[in-house]
Amino acid sequence: MGRALRTTLGTVLILWLVLPLIPLGLWSFARGWRWPDLLPPVWTLDAWAYALSQTGGVLQSLWTTIAIALAATALSLLIGIPAGRALGLHRFRGKALVELLILAPVIVPGIAVVFGVQTVFVSLGLTQSAMGVILAHLIPVLPYTILVMAAVFSGFDTAQEDQARSLGASPAQAFRHVTLPAIAPGILVAGLFAFLVSWSQYILTLVIGGGRVETLPLLLFGFVTSGRNDIAGAIAMINILPGLLILFVTARRLTGRSAALPGILRP
């Protein structure tokens, strides 16, 4: 393939990757952008002022989304770090089956399980509550956390722990001073991506939250279908932000492929 052809194809690819994000950005600064204007006739910060006002409901929804994602991340790390250790360091009978069970929620669509979960949550009083939504988000979030942590632990040398123990450290001290510093970068990556998976959930929040728990994606859908393109554009921009931040954090912390690795687990 010639150099010129490669550059041309690369340019087309770049344009295609950026293209859908452009009208979203434009709409968030537009007023009265009607057919057939290619660009907004009037530029304004109205949509952003609405999105960032205390009364518009967008900020409230933003805090709800962040709180749910943080809680789901914390829970999945708490449960996922030990499980990742078991899968990354130990061989045991039935390991293939356990791995299959952990991979299954990554592959089986959320809509296949959420109706059943909702039925049970109704009787437990967990529907229409943030707590119920957090628990439901564990279904897609936990497997990613475990898989990332298993990869982290598979590169961890337990001899360091043994040395600390032989020098008189308690198991807790060995974990605090030896294991934790070694796996901390991995925990950061796992946590960031867990946050992102929860942040992007739609159908689980919709069915379990029953319309009472309005995260940003649900709010965004509502503004699009009611034709408020300007506010939808602003919310969409806000919705992209954590991914962008995470990308910069992980790119600086880790290099090249290891940064992309957890991300590519997610379709």
Add this chain to the structure above:
Amino acid sequence: MPGGARTFLLLAPALVVIGVLFLGGLGVAVLRSVGYMPLIGLTDPSLDAYAALLSNRDFYRSLALSLHISITSTLIASVIAVGAALLLRRGFAGRGIVSFLFQLNLTVPHLVGAIGILYLFSQSGSFARLGYQVGLIDQPGQFPALVYDPFAVGIILQYVWKEVPFIGLVVLAQMQGIGADYEAAARSLGARPWQAFRHVLLPLILPGLLASSAIVFAFTFGAYEIPALLGQSHPQALPVLAYRLFTDVDLAARPQAMAASILIAAISGVMVWAYVALTRRRVGG
């Protein structure tokens, strides 16, 4: 503490959570789909919900639409992704930008991508306006229907946009692991570039390609919000139909919603299993 018990304790919380929420959710959906609800006295399982669903023409139209969406999206995304990975493997101006955009795109929620596609390709969207400005059309209605359309073009465009980077990065990682030596050997033995790709590189990247496209197939088959936003109102994609049945005011539709969701799980499961089996055989042989 013996090693086995320790491993079990490390895994137990995760297995309980996934077992209860995932397997439990799936299990309850199966029980409800066969009408087993002991709390309200229904203890005779029946396949009525499946019979009702399978005798409904709308169901088959939704099934066909969803299969069309996921097969077409997966195929197009796979082909472009392999091309993009080949491009990224060799240096070119803007390579850094493409790999950054690939990673950024992975973090963008599907719904945001879907709205971007809507604003680009709808009949009053950016491309329709461009068509007017260059004199191709006079009114929005003259622009071809690419969203809310019977062929689900907008939905497929969104999936291709989102999944090319996903498959592309998996395939690129494989290509980088393989290196260029095998192809170079084939070329030195007289193979044309296409032959070296078809007979040497493609078989080597096939496992990653099939595995990632299997995940894409299952995702595009079961995702709700993208066809809910970009699809036409009739027929609806299978997940949208399932949700409509689930929220129907007639509670008798609930078991049908459960049955539809179980069928979605089964079809995506079978597809993934077929892909995995295929991958194993190819790799083994």
